[in-house]
Amino acid sequence: MRKLFFAPFIALGLMLSAAQPLDNSVKIGLLKYKGGGDWYANPTSLGNLIKFCNEQLGMNIDPEPVTVEPDSPELFNLAFVHATGHGNITFNDSEASNLRKWLEAGGFLHLDDNYGMDPFVRPALKKVFPELELQELPFSYPIYTKERYVFSTGLPKIHEHDGKAAEGYGLIYQGRLVVFYSHECDLGDGWENPEVHKDSPQARENAFKMGANLLQYAFTN
Numbered sequence: 001m002r003k004l005f006f007a008p009f010i011a012l013g014l015m016l017s018a019a020q021p022l023d024n025s026v027k028i029g030l031l032k033y034k035g036g037g038d039w040y041a042n043p044t045s046l047g048n049l050i051k052f053c054n055e056q057l058g059m060n061i062d063p064e065p066v067t068v069e070p071d072s073p074e075l076f077n078l079a080f081v082h083a084t085g086h087g088n089i090t091f092n093d094s095e096a097s098n099l100r101k102w103l104e105a106g107g108f109l110h111l112d113d114n115y116g117m118d119p120f121v122r123p124a125l126k127k128v129f130p131e132l133e134l135q136e137l138p139f140s141y142p143i144y145t146k147e148r149y150v151f152s153t154g155l156p157k158i159h160e161h162d163g164k165a166a167e168g169y170g171l172i173y174q175g176r177l178v179v180f181y182s183h184e185c186d187l188g189d190g191w192e193n194p195e196v197h198k199d200s201p202q203a204r205e206n207a208f209k210m211g212a213n214l215l216q217y218a219f220t221n
Helices: 007-014 045-056 073-077 093-104 118-128 187-191 201-220
Strands: 029-031 066-068 080-085 108-113 167-173 176-183
Touching: 045 187, 045 201, 066 073, 073 093, 080 201, 093 108, 093 118, 093 176, 108 118, 108 201, 118 176, 187 201
Parallel strands: 029 066, 029 080, 080 108, 108 176
Antiparallel strands: 167 176
């Protein structure tokens, strides 16, 4: 099996020294997928999340996220990859195979429905792990309760969309959460510059804190 190259970076990413040289920093990625969906939505979100984690948690993440395609070998240099958009997302056989190898080897994928992705996310993930089912995670799951910030009622609600409660789903492979899917929530919009969506300061803070939990989980599990 192909081995991850990011293992030595994980400890570095959790160091609490803000003085770490930039070239020792951890990199995280934005998934450039096919299918017609706007994978490039929320252009300021990851940079702002990185800034929050570096300043508030003392992480050492490179301020510039990497744009990575599902079948790229660059995936294996990344512990965490984020994907968002409003429409269709598809993986061909090569992309699904590469994503699976990366996830099995320790990668973590966060899919954030920016509104309209839900009908496409599920079949796309089924192509990566045909034997697994997306399951809604209980509020007691470690990603809500065992990381830096506690969310005792699960995902925070950032945008209304259809007015439904925010839902957090996961794919669990051999006991480890490898994919987290946030639905009816829109964390990425909460990470954007404040003038973009005009979310309340509290909503943005909740979004950043939940995002920080995702990164901590990815780096330590």
